[in-house]
Amino acid sequence: xxxxxxxxxxxxxxxxxxxxxxxxxxxxxxxxxxxxxxxxxxxxxxxxxxxxxxxxxxxxxxxxxxxxxxxxxxxxxxxxxxxxxxxxxxxxxxxxxxxxxxxxxxxxxxxxxxxxxxxxxxxxxxxxxxxxxxxxxxxxxxxxxxxxxxxxxxxxxxxxxxxxxxxxxxxxxxxxxxxxxxxxxxxxxxxxxxxxxxxxxxxxxxxxxxxxxxxxxxxxxxxxxxxxxxxxxxxxxxxxxxxxxxxxxxxxxxxxxxxxxxxxxxxxxxxxxxxxxxxxxxxxxxxxxxxxxxxxxxxxxxxxxxxxxxxxxxxxxxxxxxxxxxxxxxxxxxxxxxxxxxxxxxxxxxxxxxxxxxxxxxxxxxxxxxxxxxxxxxxxxxxxxxxxxxxxxxxxxxxxxxxxxxxxxxxxxxxxxxxxxxxxxxxxxxxxxxxxxxxxxxxxxxxxxxxxxxxxxxxxxxxxxxxxxxxxxx
Amino acid sequence: xxxxxxxxxxxxxxxxxxxxxxxxxxxxxxxxxxxxxxxxxxxxxxxxxxxxxxxxxxxxxxxxxxxxxxxxxxxxxxxxxxxxxxxxxxxxxxxx
Numbered sequence: 001x002x003x004x005x006x007x008x009x010x011x012x013x014x015x016x017x018x019x020x021x022x023x024x025x026x027x028x029x030x031x032x033x034x035x036x037x038x039x040x041x042x043x044x045x046x047x048x049x050x051x052x053x054x055x056x057x058x059x060x061x062x063x064x065x066x067x068x069x070x071x072x073x074x075x076x077x078x079x080x081x082x083x084x085x086x087x088x089x090x091x092x093x094x095x096x097x098x099x100x101x102x103x104x105x106x107x108x109x110x111x112x113x114x115x116x117x118x119x120x121x122x123x124x125x126x127x128x129x130x131x132x133x134x135x136x137x138x139x140x141x142x143x144x145x146x147x148x149x150x151x152x153x154x155x156x157x158x159x160x161x162x163x164x165x166x167x168x169x170x171x172x173x174x175x176x177x178x179x180x181x182x183x184x185x186x187x188x189x190x191x192x193x194x195x196x197x198x199x200x201x202x203x204x205x206x207x208x209x210x211x212x213x214x215x216x217x218x219x220x221x222x223x224x225x226x227x228x229x230x231x232x233x234x235x236x237x238x239x240x241x242x243x244x245x246x247x248x249x250x251x252x253x254x255x256x257x258x259x260x261x262x263x264x265x266x267x268x269x270x271x272x273x274x275x276x277x278x279x280x281x282x283x284x285x286x287x288x289x290x291x292x293x294x295x296x297x298x299x300x301x302x303x304x305x306x307x308x309x310x311x312x313x314x315x316x317x318x319x320x321x322x323x324x325x326x327x328x329x330x331x332x333x334x335x336x337x338x339x340x341x342x343x344x345x346x347x348x349x350x351x352x353x354x355x356x357x358x359x360x361x362x363x364x365x366x367x368x369x370x371x372x373x374x375x376x377x378x379x380x381x382x383x384x385x386x387x388x389x390x391x392x393x394x395x396x397x398x399x400x401x402x403x404x405x406x407x408x409x410x411x412x413x414x415x416x417x418x419x420x421x422x423x424x425x426x427x428x429x430x431x432x433x434x435x436x437x438x439x440x441x442x443x444x445x446x447x448x449x450x451x452x453x454x455x456x457x458x459x460x461x462x463x464x465x466x467x468x469x470x471x472x473x474x
Numbered sequence: 475x476x477x478x479x480x481x482x483x484x485x486x487x488x489x490x491x492x493x494x495x496x497x498x499x500x501x502x503x504x505x506x507x508x509x510x511x512x513x514x515x516x517x518x519x520x521x522x523x524x525x526x527x528x529x530x531x532x533x534x535x536x537x538x539x540x541x542x543x544x545x546x547x548x549x550x551x552x553x554x555x556x557x558x559x560x561x562x563x564x565x566x567x568x569x570x
Contacts, residue, residue, distance in 0.1 A: 034536060036556070041535060047556060049504025050484045057483035084536075100548065117537050129517035129530030136534035139553075144509040144534075145480040171480040231528060232517060382532075382540065385524035415539040420532075451539060453548065 004028040004078070006330055007094055007107040009085055009272060012040020013316050014308025014323035015113030016072045021327025022111070023077035025336040030105055031072075032083040032096055034450075038072050039065040040115050041135055042316045044143040059142065059167075060203070061316075068320070086448035086456070088275060092304070097456045109303045109334075111326055112273060113319075114310040116266040116287065119423040120156075121366050122380050122388075123373040125227030126262070134160040134263030138167070147173040149259025153236050155179035155224045156263040158364035162207035164261055165216060175216045176257040179238050181245050181264075181370070182363055183221040193359030196352050197317075217255075223247045225373055227260055236260060246369025265364035267423060268310050274445035276301050282438035285362040286312030288423070289442045296329035297322060305330060313364075314357030321350040368435050371427050380428075381421040383414020391428050400433065401441045402426050415451045418443045476515035490559035495566055507552035507563060508534065508541050519543055519552060519565055526569075543567065 008019045011033035023029040031038075037045045043065025046052065055063060072079065083096035083103065094105045118133040120126065130149060132140075134156060137148045141164065151174045154165040165175045194201050211218060219238060225247050226237040235256040239247040266287050270280060273291040278299040280289045290312040291299045298305050307326040308319035325346050328338045374380060376389035386409050399405045402412070402425060411425050412418030418425075422443055429440040448457070479486075486502040492510060501510030508531050511519060518528035519541045532540040536554045543552050544567035552563075 034554070046484055047504030047506075049487045049502070049556075052483065053485050054483045117535075118533065127522070127527060127529060129519070129528050132530075132532050132534065136531060139534040140509065140512075140531075141480070144505055145484055146505075146509050146513055147478045147480065149477060171482070172478065382522075382529075382538065385522060415542075416537060419537050450536075 003106045004030045005107060005334065006030070006109045006111060007032065007092065007105055008077075008111040008113060009094070010040065010113035010115055010308070010310070011035065011038035011072070011079065011081070012113060012115045012308060013043060013068060013320035014115070014310070014326075015040070015111065016068050017320045017323030018111045018113060018305075018307050018327035018330070019077035019079070020071055020075045021324045022330050023075045025328065025331030025338050027331055027334060027336060029077040030107065031077050031079045032085055032094070032105065033079070033081050034084045036081055038069050038079065038081075041139065042319075043068060044139055045069065046143050046145065050145070061142070064316075084450050084452065085272075086450055086452050088272060090276075097450075097452045100453050100456060102456045102459075109305070109330055111305045111307055111330065112310060113306070113308040113323060114269040114272060115319075116309045116313060117269055117419050119264045119267050119287075119366060120262055120420070121264050121370045121373060121424050121427065122378050122421075123224055123226055124375055124378050125229065125233075127379055127382055128227055128229050128233050129231075130229070130233035130259045131227055132259075132261050134164050134261050135266075137164045137261035141167040141171055145171075147171050148261050149233075149257070150174060151176045151257050152259045152261060153177050153179060153224070153255060153257040154261050155236070155238075157181045157265055157366070158263070159204055159360060160263060162204060162211065166207035166210045169210055169214050169216070175211065175214070177217045177219060177238075177255050178211060179219045179222045179224055179236075181221070181223055181241060181367075186363060190359045190363050193355055197356045200356065223370065223373055224260070224262060225252065228254070233257060233259055242369060243367075244369030245367040246372050264366040264370065265361070266309065266313050268312055269419075270310065270442070271417075271445040271449050273299055273301075273304065273306060274442065275447065275449065276304055278304060280442065283312060284365055284437070285358055286314070287361055287365065288437070296333070297326045298329075313361040314354045315360060318350060318353035318357045321346055321353055325350065366423070366427065368427065368431060371424070371431055374424065374428070380424050381409075381411040381414065383416050383420070384410040386411040386421075388428070391425060395429060395432055400429065400439075402429060402443050403441060405429060406443065412443055417449075477512045479513055490557065492557060492559075492561040492563060494563045501557040503558060504556050506534075507543070507545060507555045507557055507561070510557050511552065511563075516565070520567075521569060523568065
């Protein structure tokens with residue numbers, strides 16, 4: 001067992017920044033991450049075996065991520081990569097799998113910076129090979145350096161759409177169409193909050209300019225209503241939507257494509273704070289359920305802190321600032337000397353970054369009418385293959401809470417543990433309760449937090465080595 | 475047809491061979507197994523346990539479990555597993 005002052009879970013912008021600050025203030029910090037290097041998803045590095053020959057071609061995020069990785073490597077924080085955390089006991093005792101075996105880490109303070117996962121509200125055909133999330137496409141393009149397809153439809157909500165589409169073009173691929181739920185007016189309404197980051201706004205306009213120059217058809221105010229193909233993707237069907245994003249009947253259009261990348265915003269990953277029993281509240285504009293926290297980012301469980309998008313979606317810049325503030329706060333509370341004026345400056349910067357991040361997050365959040373892209377036959381739970389008709393039937397039978405729905409239908413019971421279907425299932429339940437997501441609750445988190453090999457829990461043993469009592473009477 | 479790798483910005487190490495159900499494919503050490511399969515045109519990575527329908531890369535970050543395969547005897551998400559020379563991958567591990 002490895003003991004230290006603080007364990008940080010997640011090495012994205014928030015976790016890495018928290019580990020840097022807390023360790024530089026003199027605390028003994030252990031940082032655990034499932035990836036091969038720091039950066040999280042947003043600053044995910046290319047594989048270590050790849051040599052970056054042209055940093056500029058890798059985009060501005062690469063430089064920011066690389067700076068963060070260098071700062072972390074130069075800090076006293078001890079980083080352990082390839083660790084998948086599967087259990088945490090009070091105290092706090094963290095169990096993580098590394099190369100098939102469980103390791104145990106212990107510390108009195110925990111900083112949870114688990115980031116987000118992507119929301120995709122299903123439509124027929126979304127389980128076909130060749131359909132992936134926008135975040136997945138970003139990883140393939142930025143880190144793995146491979147195209148998501150030859151001719152890709154990019155669909156959903158938020159700034160990732162234009163970013164992914166522009167990256168595909170830059171990588172030499174073709175974008176069949178960009179299909180966005182938001183309208184130009186939605187973006188105009190968000191503009192006053194977005195002006196706080198003119199650099200990012202300029203980047204966004206740059207992407208759109210590249211798409212126009214390449215002649216990419218852009219459909220705003222449209223939803224993907226189906227993905228077609230038998231064994232693989234052959235195209236999509238789209239339809240205009242109303243203000244609540246309900247697809248309008250009778251106005252379908254088809255687009256040929258060999259791949260689709262789609263996303264409807266980001267959801268904070270709260271499995272650790274749920275497992276630990278912290279109180280959460282539903283905040284639509286921040287992506288959903290978030291742990292309640294004080295100004296030092298401490299949850300309702302003493303000495304468990306949350307940082308980054310896992311504490312509510314606000315974007316990468318805000319995530320890094322939240323991480324630094326949390327790291328400093330943890331050090332201050334442990335009696336270490338910190339630069340108070342620096343903390344004040346960081347908090348002021350955070351206010352500005354959060355304003356931008358929350359405006360973007362608000363634009364990305366799925367509106368209630370989007371559930372109508374799920375036809376009765378559409379698979380909602382990919383793991384257990386539970387359809388919308390199965391869920392509707394459970395709702396008719398009186399299911400009112402996501403855990404009740406899970407127990408009745410198996411929706412959310414498979415290996416993704418509800419991370420892929422949870423949002424869609426909760427939206428269906430909420431629709432019959434006035435659209436109030438806070439009423440339908442959140443899935444209970446249970447160990448193991450990730451699928452892990454059986455030997456990682458029980459260890460390796462041979463039956464011949466077991467001491468068995470002699471049969472009685474002898 | 476296989477997905478195209480992007481050449482700009484990075485230099486890859488020398489390619490190696492990995493075995494996919496008896497077929498040898500070229501891959502670059504360090505890239506994910508999912509990427510290597512994607513580049514070789516292998517999009518359907520497993521069949522779902524209920525209806526036996528084809529599934530492929532979906533989240534690419536180890537969350538959805540759609541891309542799991544048998545790698546050297548262990549059920550592993552291919553999106554998180556880096557390519558090593560001589561790896562043996564089975565995409566038929568869960569089929570009768």
